Amino acid sequence: MREYLIYRRFDSFVHFSDTHARARFFATRPDPDSIQPQFFFPLNWTRSLLDRGTHPLHSPPSAFQPPLSVFSSKVPDHQVAGHQAGQGHPGPLIDDSGRFYKPLQDDYRGATEAAFYTSFSLNTRVPDHIRRFFPVFYGTKLLEASDGSGQRPHLVLEDVVSGLSHPSVMDVKIGCRTWYPEASEDYIQRCFMKDRKTSSLFLGFRISGLQLYGSQESGLWKPERKLVQNLSADDVRVVLKKFVSSNSPTDPNLNPDCSFASSVYGGSSGILAQLLELKSWFEDQTIYHLNSCSVLMVYEKKKDLKGESVDAKVKLIDFAHVTEGNGIIDHNFVGGLCSLIKFISDILTSPDECTTKVCLQNSDNNNEEILTGSNECTTKLSL
Ligand SMILES: O=P(O)(O)O[C@@H]1[C@@H](OP(=O)(O)O)[C@H](OP(=O)(O)O)[C@H](O)[C@H](OP(=O)(O)O)[C@H]1OP(=O)(O)O
Numbered sequence: 293m294r295e296y297l298i299y300r301r302f303d304s305f306v307h308f309s310d311t312h313a314r315a316r317f318f319a320t321r322p323d324p325d326s327i328q329p330q331f332f333f334p335l336n337w338t339r340s341l342l343d344r345g346t347h348p349l350h351s352p353p354s355a356f357q358p359p360l361s362v363f364s365s366k367v368p369d370h371q372v373a374g375h376q377a378g379q380g381h382p383g384p385l386i387d388d389s390g391r392f393y394k395p396l397q398d399d400y401r402g403a404t405e406a407a408f409y410t411s412f413s414l415n416t417r418v419p420d421h422i423r424r425f426f427p428v429f430y431g432t433k434l435l436e437a438s439d440g441s442g443q444r445p446h447l448v449l450e451d452v453v454s455g456l457s458h459p460s461v462m463d464v465k466i467g468c469r470t471w472y473p474e475a476s477e478d479y480i481q482r483c484f485m486k487d488r489k490t491s492s493l494f495l496g497f498r499i500s501g502l503q504l505y506g507s508q509e510s511g512l513w514k515p516e517r518k519l520v521q522n523l524s525a526d527d528v529r530v531v532l533k534k535f536v537s538s539n540s541p542t543d544p545n546l547n548p549d550c551s552f553a554s555s556v557y558g559g560s561s562g563i564l565a566q567l568l569e570l571k572s573w574f575e576d577q578t579i580y581h582l583n584s585c586s587v588l589m590v591y592e593k594k595k596d597l598k599g600e601s602v603d604a605k606v607k608l609i610d611f612a613h614v615t616e617g618n619g620i621i622d623h624n625f626v627g628g629l630c631s632l633i634k635f636i637s638d639i640l641t642s643p644d645e646c647t648t649k650v651c652l653q654n655s656d657n658n659n660e661e662i663l664t665g666s667n668e669c670t671t672k673l674s675l
């Protein structure tokens with residue numbers, strides 16, 4: 293009988309036999325058709341073991357090989373950051389039932405993220421009011437990769453954008469430091485350069501990517517990612533305002549009017565309230581350190597235009613670099629979260645504050661656009 297670690301609760305390892313692991317797994321997730329229980333982890337959740345270079349997900353025990361089944365999926369058009377299909381990487385997929393399939397990377401990153409979701413979904417120390425800020429995890433599944441490179445394990449997650457016809461989405465990478473402590477010198481250098489070049493080092497967060505719905509005529513606006521990531525602190529403020537404005541994000545003569553700020557950022561269930569709730573848990577929790585993880589902010593502007601609730605959501609995503617907290621508060625994450633909170637609460641309290649012009653490119657047509665914040669300030673940035 294084989295033994296597998298399916299999670300480690302940071303104070304003890306928990307082992308299950310094959311039978312018990314399956315039973316336990318299915319008991320917690322009631323969708324056996326889409327779950328492939330083959331990827332429970334041998335005893336290697338900790339990074340030192342993961343770093344040995346073996347990938348447990350690519351050598352599952354034969355008894356666990358999943359059946360091939362007909363599966364209808366597509367590449368999401370709401371993805372705003374991260375690895376995308378067609379750039380030498382397989383990208384995520386979605387289906388019609390509201391699931392998001394994230395391909396597991398070959399190295400420790402795939403193993404770390406799968407181990408994190410497994411640990412987190414079973415960890416009774418995480419309160420439900422915090423759990424709701426994470427996508428629901430449905431296990432892993434072998435799927436044809438979106439880049440045609442063959443079958444590959446994917447995390448099966450809740451698609452947090454599902455059901456929205458014109459979603460506005462922003463991915464904000466949290467932390468002034470985006471590497472994990474045990475990373476190689478090369479990796480740390482690469483992250484440090486990115487943190488310094490972007491707003492991460494200065495603000496404790498950076499915008500990794502976004503799309504926003506303008507209007508019926510202009511449709512969705514998705515600026516070039518690399519340019520969004522290199523914005524200064526002032527530019528970040530403009531983009532956070534544009535995210536909740538009714539006027540066209542691409543018209544250089546319009547100031548962001550922040551007319552959706554109160555319904556999206558404000559209110560008892562708005563984005564600010566959700567971020568504050570997260571902050572109060574992260575000020576205490578010492579189980580996980582969420583290195584390089586993102587806050588995904590999502591809402592449907594069209595609903596507000598129709599007078600319906602916008603249903604603004606905050607979700608944490610991207611756990612490829614999570615490490616154990618070992619009784620220490622995740623100050624890097626808390627600091628970044630506080631900074632984002634400050635920006636958003638400033639927009640709510642003084643939406644008219646002076647802002648700069650931001651010059652960005654639309655990722656679709658590469659046309660340069662000047663995004664004006666305020667007519668009084670005329671700093672034009674050439675990116
Ligand atoms: O390869 P790239 O240029 O897409 O860079 C990835 C970054 O995408 P970006 O281009 O900055 O939007 C990506 O950043 P986002 O998640 O998009 O913010 C990660 O930093 C990724 O590294 P890792 O998988 O977390 O170790 C980065 O991947 P690697 O540099 O590790 O391949």
Ligand SMILES: Nc1ncnc2c1ncn2[C@@H]1O[C@H](COP(=O)(O)OP(=O)(O)O)[C@@H](O)[C@H]1O
Nearest residue numbers: 371372373374375392427450451452453463610
């Ligand atoms: N559960 C999810 N539901 C909807 N969209 C998601 C989800 N997870 C990630 N995304 C989208 O995919 C992008 C990249 O995700 P991420 O986990 O950061 O990937 P990577 O590890 O490649 O950086 C995010 O910016 C977001 O647009």
